[in-house]
Amino acid sequence: KNEVEQSPQNLTAQEGEFITINCSYSVGISALHWLQQHPGGGIVSLFMLSSGKKKHGRLIATINIQEKHSSLHITASHPRDSAVYICAVRYRETSGSRLTFGEGTQLTVNP
Amino acid sequence: DTEVTQTPKHLVMGMTNKKSLKCEQHMGHRAMYWYKQKAKKPPELMFVYSYEKLSINESVPSRFSPECPNSSLLNLHLHALQPEDSALYLCASSQVDLGMFSEQYFGPGTRLTVT
Numbered sequence: 439k440n441e442v443e444q445s446p447q448n449l450t451a452q453e454g455e456f457i458t459i460n461c462s463y464s465v466g467i468s469a470l471h472w473l474q475q476h477p478g479g480g481i482v483s484l485f486m487l488s489s490g491k492k493k494h495g496r497l498i499a500t501i502n503i504q505e506k507h508s509s510l511h512i513t514a515s516h517p518r519d520s521a522v523y524i525c526a527v528r529y530r531e532t533s534g535s536r537l538t539f540g541e542g543t544q545l546t547v548n549p
Numbered sequence: 550d551t552e553v554t555q556t557p558k559h560l561v562m563g564m565t566n567k568k569s570l571k572c573e574q575h576m577g578h579r580a581m582y583w584y585k586q587k588a589k590k591p592p593e594l595m596f597v598y599s600y601e602k603l604s605i606n607e608s609v610p611s612r613f614s615p616e617c618p619n620s621s622l623l624n625l626h627l628h629a630l631q632p633e634d635s636a637l638y639l640c641a642s643s644q645v646d647l648g649m650f651s652e653q654y655f656g657p658g659t660r661l662t663v664t
Contacts, residue, residue, distance in 0.1 A: 471652065479637055480657035481592070524591055528650070535580055535605065535643070535650045539591035 444525050444540035451547050457512040459543045461525030464506065471537065472499050472510045473524040481524070484510070515547045553656035555640050561662045564630060570659045572623040572640030580650055581623040583615060584639040586658070592639055598623060599645055630663045637661070 443462045451457050461470070472484040485492050485499040487508065492499050496515075501508040512519055525540040553574045562568050572581065580599045584592035597605035598617040612634075614626040623640055637658045644651040 469652075473655075479639075479660065481639065481641075481655035483652055483654060486652040526591075535582070535597045535599065535645070536594060537653070542589075542591055 442525055442527055442538050442540040444523075444543050446543060447541065448544045449546070451515050451545070453516060453547055453549050455515050455547075457515050457519075457545065457547075459510045459523050459525075459545070461508045461510070461540055462506060463508075463527045463529075463538075466530045467506075467527045468530050469528045470501055470508050471526040471528075472508075473526060475522045475524060475542070477521075484523075512545075517547045517549050520546050553640055553642055553654050555638075555656040555659050557659060558657065559660045559662075561664060562627065562630065563664055564632075566630075567626070567628045569627065570625040570638055570640075570661075572625075572642075572656055573621055574642040574654070575621055576642065576644075576654065577620075578642035578644050578654070579620060580643045580645040581617060582641040582643075582653065583623070583625050584641065586637040586639055596625075627661075630661075632663050635662045 441464050445460045470487050474482045474484050484497060487499055487501045489503060496513045498511040510523060522542045522544050524542045526537040528537055556571045582597050583595040585595055586592045594607050595609045596615045601617045601620060612629050616624040637660050639658045640656040641653040643653045
């Protein structure tokens, strides 16, 4: 069964701390997505990766294809970063339109 | 314009009502998706349209009926729903080229409550 595992499930940090959220998957993928969801609904796509590293502002996403592992880092965290972060992958063997989602990481950043 | 819009934001309906959810994008994307999301769970794929044709139906009950009238619009028609259908319904869209699907852009969702 193709699965996506995220850790930790819940994370509480103080403002300014460096945060890492991890994602592991089971077989070959064509792409990995990091998504952000604030309370009350909409999902924002943060990154789509197939190799290497991407940076946008205080957010950095890395992927290691050999180890089937990705990390999302937040530098100088802020209370507005409080949200659920979801890892989703597109497996090569399934339909290219289908994403397999992790269970999400609930991040709370306290002032 | 990188926005996917959904209406309404909130919907309360009885089990005998008929209602529709609407989704619109003007990014020229040719793939559009409906997801259902229960509290504290990841989204679950319901339907995928590719070039206005239904390409994936994840064994969704027939009380949910999708429609893609053109490349910018996606509807979800609801009839005779059950209370357990209460959830956040998310629409998304993506580019598709030669069978390759790109990054999905999500709408803000419709919060549906069935009474």
